[in-house]
Amino acid sequence: MPAALPRLYAHPFSSYSQKALIALYENGTAFDYRNLEDPQANEELTALWPMRRFPVLADGERTVIEATSVIEYLDLHHPGPVKLIPADPDTALQVRMLDRFFDNYISTPQQKFVFDRLRPEAERDPRGVADAGAMLDTAYAWLDRHMAGREWSAGKTFSLADCGAAPFLFYADWTHRIDAGFTHVWAYRTRLLARPSVKRAVDEARPYRSYFPLGAPDRD
Numbered sequence: 325m326p327a328a329l330p331r332l333y334a335h336p337f338s339s340y341s342q343k344a345l346i347a348l349y350e351n352g353t354a355f356d357y358r359n360l361e362d363p364q365a366n367e368e369l370t371a372l373w374p375m376r377r378f379p380v381l382a383d384g385e386r387t388v389i390e391a392t393s394v395i396e397y398l399d400l401h402h403p404g405p406v407k408l409i410p411a412d413p414d415t416a417l418q419v420r421m422l423d424r425f426f427d428n429y430i431s432t433p434q435q436k437f438v439f440d441r442l443r444p445e446a447e448r449d450p451r452g453v454a455d456a457g458a459m460l461d462t463a464y465a466w467l468d469r470h471m472a473g474r475e476w477s478a479g480k481t482f483s484l485a486d487c488g489a490a491p492f493l494f495y496a497d498w499t500h501r502i503d504a505g506f507t508h509v510w511a512y513r514t515r516l517l518a519r520p521s522v523k524r525a526v527d528e529a530r531p532y533r534s535y536f537p538l539g540a541p542d543r544d
């Protein structure tokens with residue numbers, strides 16, 4: 325009997341899900357998409373990971389939480405032609421560092437805006453949202469300098485770091501606009517969106533744009 329495919333618990337509109345999906349699409353990895361639109365998939369997710377944050381990958385006896393770890397796991401156990409974690413240890417270190425940058429300083433403040441909007445008005449945190457906006461501005465400015473002369477965010481090839489950068493910069497601009505003066509960030513965001521794996525993830529998420537709590541703009 326052929327081995328069961330790894331199962332990815334994910335939602336097409338979720339940025340962290342897209343991060344893992346882009347890695348799967350890059351390598352054409354076969355997987356069972358447990359789309360969280362399905363209540364049954366939600367029940368399975370709760371049983372696997374009580375935190376209920378997604379994506380989660382289940383592969384045989386293994387459960388892998390956290391999008392970064394999902395991509396590291398795929399690289400190790402289901403490798404394909406595209407090496408998302410470079411073989412050279414020092415380049416891999418740079419990739420992991422940039423991956424942390426995109427999670428902590430682009431996605432985390434972006435999610436602050438979204439989670440805050442989902443709260444009842446009386447429980448909102450305007451100071452926290454203002455701080456998140458300031459963090460995004462600092463992160464955009466740092467990234468603009470970092471991306472000068474680069475095609476991808478770490479090393480010379482598309483990597484784990486770019487898998488996260490794509491959805492995070494996509495939604496970050498919807499949430500708290502990237503200043504037009506940050507030309508290197510804009511060129512990078514455009515390059516990411518032209519990548520077939522990213523384009524596919526963005527297209528699959530289109531039917532769910534009404535879910536964006538801040539109101540999806542009519543672009544991208």
Ligand SMILES: N[C@@H](CCC(=O)N[C@@H](CS)C(=O)NCC(=O)O)C(=O)O
Nearest residue numbers: 338339340376377378379390391392
């Ligand atoms: N640290 C997690 C974050 C995952 C995350 O925040 N996922 C969001 C969707 S983009 C989620 O699970 N939202 C549901 C919730 O917060 O209950 C990772 O890297 O995978």
